[in-house]
Amino acid sequence: MNIKFVVVGKLKEKYFKQGIAEYAKRLSRFCKFSIVEVPDEKAPESLSQAQMDQVMQAEGDRILDKIKDREYVFALAILGKERSSEEFAEELKDLTTYGHSDITFVIGGSLGLAPEVLKRANTQISFGRFTLPHQLMRLVLTEQVYRAFMINEGSPYHK
Template identity: 35%
Template sequence: MKLHLLCVGRLSESYLREGVVDFSSRVQRYLPLTVTELREEKGGKKADPGFFREREGERLLARITNEAFVVALDEKGKTLQSEQLSEFLGQHMVQGTGELAFVIGGAYGLSEAVRKRANLVLSLSPLTFTHQMARLILFEQLYRSMTILRNEPYHNR
């Protein structure tokens, strides 16, 4: 199974870049990983969040393959505990899912069209994070999930 992260925007803070590089390289020890960063819509003080979501959503949808099982990260999504996320990944590995695509929107979130395309809408927490922090948290959780599946000592339960 291949993992594909599609996200809007680049990481602007060095501590986020360093964390993402660390955890994404750890994830790649277990599964192939591709990251696709798409340009964020820019606007002035009269920015229209709905317009931005739609434009970014169109670009995200254009990059999602028809065969991919899509997990959209959204604050209104379903929450899973780490063990449940691990089970979810394990099930897809056993079922032979070819591509598991995780989608993170920009500063204004995801369009309704992206949410509808998703096979699962997932929330990382009841708390709200920036889309840049969500990327780091997702990679840490994917790494944690793989260590749980392999019964490795990273997860302390």
């Protein structure tokens, strides 16, 4: 199984990198795990709606370039479906059972995801209505993917 994150922007904070590296190491016994960073679009602080759309479009094109047709795509979106850790674990297990061995998660930039990316996604997932920095979201998502594998294995990690 291949798990890939396609994310906008570079991760600069050492403590996030360390946390993600730890979970990536743990995930290596379950899957091939990778993170693909695409550049964020430089933009001034205050943007018109047209400029925001332009930024999301540029980032969206970069994201879509990194996704292959066969990949099952989860887009992280505030308006996506919330799941419990158990439901998420079950969903991942079902995907692999039914032949989806390439699973991709997309984390957009500060403005969110372009409509084309949301349309390409097989499903949208939400971690609640909180706004979280996308750097932190990478760590949270990595841990939740690891947790899903541990739940499916029947490990006490989840308790």
